[in-house]
Amino acid sequence: MTGMLSGGFRAALQTTTAARPHGGDGALLAVDDEPAITASIADQLHRRYHVLTAGSGEEALATLRSEKVSVILTDQRMPEMTGVDLLARVAEEVPDVTRLLVTGYSDIEAVIRAVNEGKVYYYLSKPWRPEVLEGLVRQAFEHNRLMEERRALVEELRQANTGLEAKVRERTAELVRSNKELEQFAYVVSHDLQEPLRMVSSYTQLLSRRYKGRLDANADEFIAYAVDGANRMQRLINDLLAYSRVGTGGKEFEPIDCMAVFDLALVNLRMAIQESGAVVEHHRLPIVMGDKLQFGQLLQNLIGNAIKYHGDEPPRVHVSAEQKGHEWVFSVRDNGIGIDPQYAERVFVIFQRLHTREEHAGTGIGLAICHKIVERHGGRIWVESQLGSGATFFFTIPIKS
Ligand SMILES: Nc1ncnc2c1ncn2[C@@H]1O[C@H](COP(=O)(O)OP(=O)(O)OP(=O)(O)O)[C@@H](O)[C@H]1O
Numbered sequence: 177m178t179g180m181l182s183g184g185f186r187a188a189l190q191t192t193t194a195a196r197p198h199g200g201d202g203a204l205l206a207v208d209d210e211p212a213i214t215a216s217i218a219d220q221l222h223r224r225y226h227v228l229t230a231g232s233g234e235e236a237l238a239t240l241r242s243e244k245v246s247v248i249l250t251d252q253r254m255p256e257m258t259g260v261d262l263l264a265r266v267a268e269e270v271p272d273v274t275r276l277l278v279t280g281y282s283d284i285e286a287v288i289r290a291v292n293e294g295k296v297y298y299y300l301s302k303p304w305r306p307e308v309l310e311g312l313v314r315q316a317f318e319h320n321r322l323m324e325e326r327r328a329l330v331e332e333l334r335q336a337n338t339g340l341e342a343k344v345r346e347r348t349a350e351l352v353r354s355n356k357e358l359e360q361f362a363y364v365v366s367h368d369l370q371e372p373l374r375m376v377s378s379y380t381q382l383l384s385r386r387y388k389g390r391l392d393a394n395a396d397e398f399i400a401y402a403v404d405g406a407n408r409m410q411r412l413i414n415d416l417l418a419y420s421r422v423g424t425g426g427k428e429f430e431p432i433d434c435m436a437v438f439d440l441a442l443v444n445l446r447m448a449i450q451e452s453g454a455v456v457e458h459h460r461l462p463i464v465m466g467d468k469l470q471f472g473q474l475l476q477n478l479i480g481n482a483i484k485y486h487g488d489e490p491p492r493v494h495v496s497a498e499q500k501g502h503e504w505v506f507s508v509r510d511n512g513i514g515i516d517p518q519y520a521e522r523v524f525v526i527f528q529r530l531h532t533r534e535e536h537a538g539t540g541i542g543l544a545i546c547h548k549i550v551e552r553h554g555g556r557i558w559v560e561s562q563l564g565s566g567a568t569f570f571f572t573i574p575i576k577s
């Protein structure tokens with residue numbers, strides 16, 4: 177029983193080997209101007225390989241154009257085209273064929289040169305022993321198969337990569353489209369909401385002016401809430417409008433002197449600086465290409481935050497820029513309350529705040545606008561911080577002429 181099983185197994189193995197009698201997919205092409213030699217090669221190897229023969233270089237090239245050949249074995253000394261010349265043309269025209277040369281000792285110089293130039297994979301000296309020929313051909317087919325596998329892998333990789341690139345391009349286009357739609361939506365909504373909101377706000381203010389103390393205490397309180405709510409909504413809508421204008425209302429890029437922009441930001445932040453006793457310093461700042469107004473807004477929002485979120489010490493803010501590769505890396509460093517790293521991304525999302533209105537005034541639009549401005553300029557923005565030990569905001573601006 178066991179014997180039968182193992183016999184069956186062996187038979188199955190043999191069939192598999194028999195299904196691939198030629199080692200690789202293609203044939204062995206033997207080239208020699210003496211028919212007796214090609215005949216003897218064919219005779220020796222036809223059981224393992226599909227053997228084709230040719231009597232000259234031209235004939236061999238013709239065969240290569242019409243048949244799938246994995247390995248070519250050619251004699252060096254032939255009347256019209258030498259073996260080295262033939263293999264040089266094979267290397268040009270059908271580079272995937274593995275090239276073997278048969279040579280006498282007198283040709284050794286030519287062979288060495290051809291091997292060094294990569295035209296010959298290996299050579300066989302005459303007269304050869306049958307097992308040497310067989311071993312060499314087997315090795316050549318193995319080499320050919322490995323090369324083919326490598327080509328297939330490279331091709332597979334290339335295709336996967338192309339597919340991936342196409343997918344990324346597609347997704348990016350989708351994202352751009354959906355961002356545009358969102359922007360449009362934000363703009364329309366905030367624009368259209370302004371009018372009815374103005375009405376609510378002015379009538380509640382009128383109510384409060386005219387009827388304060390004339391109704392009961394509850395009514396006064398309710399009216400105050402309504403006025404406060406309407407005002408807050410007005411601020412939110414203005415912020416939303418400002419946010420949506422970053423993409424649509426931007427100016428052409430021009431050279432910006434960052435020093436001048438920095439000075440202007442400090443003028444605008446004068447009150448906050450005086451109240452907090454802040455010291456705001458800067459290193460040499462470069463000239464960059466961008467939208468001047470937006471760039472100013474970016475610096476002002478970051479410096480403004482650095483002042484606003486100070487700790488017990490008076491705020492110290494340092495602004496600097498460093499060239500790294502093809503971009504400027506700006507940083508705005510403070511000694512304030514810092515940010516828990518888990519919120520490092522959330523702070524850039526519109527209306528996301530880590531503080532209540534009672535703790536610090538604001539709607540949570542500043543960093544969202546910064547993010548959008550930096551994105552529009554082709555850069556990135558991020559924060560590095562630990563709770564309680566200051567924060568450094570970084571952003572990059574590509575260097576363009
Ligand atoms: N330099 C900083 N140090 C510590 N926390 C900061 C700093 N900058 C921003 N944050 C945190 O990130 C949140 C979002 O900041 P962002 O500037 O977007 O909004 P905001 O300052 O709260 O309001 P707005 O800028 O609209 O007035 C802030 O509420 C604050 O919690």
Ligand SMILES: [Mg+2]
Nearest residue numbers: 481538542543
């Ligand atoms: Mg802010």
